[in-house]
Amino acid sequence: MLQDFIDSLSQGPLLGLMLFQVAIVWPLSRILRRAGFSPLWALFSLVPLGHVVPIGVMAHSRWSVLPARQTRKVKARRTA
Incomplete structure (x- = not known):
């Protein structure tokens, strides 16, 4: 019975x-862990098109491992 199941998997x-x-x-x-998120988010990738969820979370949230952004100084423009 188990051998039949294994054979059917190898053919398709x-x-x-x-x-x-x-x-x-x-x-x-590993990517999620390095970005400061829970690696359990990776389990969504076992669902078809589920990998879109962790990628979307990473894209639209603030990463805790990155340093805070510094504001740029606005330089005065010269006019001719």
């Missing part, structure tokens, strides 16, 4: 898709 694209999804979790969790 399902095994490749599952391996690809699992292979995405580890690097995404």
Whole structure:
């Protein structure tokens, strides 16, 4: 019974898709950890199109590991 299941996985694209999804979790969790977020956000990538959620969170939130931005001095413009 188990051998039949393994054989059916090796013949279809399902095994490749599952391996690809699992292979995405580890690097995404490392990126999230280095950015100061919980690496558990990477588990969303196991859901189809779920990797969009952690990327969106990273894009639209303030990263705690980055230093605060300094304001630029506005220089006076010369007019000719």
